[in-house]
Amino acid sequence: MKKNLILFLSPLLLLAVLLAAGVKLYPQQNNTATETFHVVHTTTTQPQKESRWVSMPDNRENAAAAQPIINYALSLMGSPYKYAGTTPDGFDCSGFITHVFDKYAVSLPHSSEMQADEGVNVPKNEAAPGDLVIFTGTNATDRTPGHVGIVISEPGDTISFVHSSSNGGVKISKVQGTRYDDRYLQIRRVL
Numbered sequence: 001m002k003k004n005l006i007l008f009l010s011p012l013l014l015l016a017v018l019l020a021a022g023v024k025l026y027p028q029q030n031n032t033a034t035e036t037f038h039v040v041h042t043t044t045t046q047p048q049k050e051s052r053w054v055s056m057p058d059n060r061e062n063a064a065a066a067q068p069i070i071n072y073a074l075s076l077m078g079s080p081y082k083y084a085g086t087t088p089d090g091f092d093c094s095g096f097i098t099h100v101f102d103k104y105a106v107s108l109p110h111s112s113e114m115q116a117d118e119g120v121n122v123p124k125n126e127a128a129p130g131d132l133v134i135f136t137g138t139n140a141t142d143r144t145p146g147h148v149g150i151v152i153s154e155p156g157d158t159i160s161f162v163h164s165s166s167n168g169g170v171k172i173s174k175v176q177g178t179r180y181d182d183r184y185l186q187i188r189r190v191l
Contacts, residue, residue: 062191066130073100073150073162079170086110093147096164106190116145119190127151127187133161135183145185
């Protein structure tokens with residue numbers, strides 16, 4: 001009985017904490033803004049990648065697709081960290097991403113380094129709900145991808161993200177003003 005009560009009240013408590021922290025659960029759409037994407041072009045005749053920045057109208061039809069993904073990710077808060085884990089019984093960072101997005105038919109590899117190549121690169125100030133935020137591993141001087149989370153904040157806000165951390169399992173963290181600021185690499189839009 002006590003376990004059922006806890007399971008019933010946990011989502012409500014999580015919602016109250018998120019609202020108290022100022023997290024917006026329903027993003028507002030702005031059809032007149034622009035977004036800048038980092039587009040990667042590959043050709044069969046040239047094995048190297050060529051990249052450039054382009055600006056596109058902000059008609060994020062995918063913003064609506066992001067909300068159920070975020071809601072599901074948040075429902076997994078408290079799941080433990082487990083190296084190479086891909087289930088609610090235990091996740092590593094990329095396994096958490098793979099599990100959450102797979103539930104919504106978005107296939108992503110189980111590797112933070114490979115996830116850093118998915119989608120398009122987006123400027124940090126345009127990070128939006130559902131985007132991936134990519135970090136180095138625990139050694140910030142090694143600038144290769146080693147950690148990943150899902151952005152839950154709005155563009156222009158301090159970046160908040162949900163992730164599976166080796167220090168606490170699935171939880172919410174912020175980028176700015178934390179150790180993640182030094183480890184930040186990029187934002188990837190995969191929706």
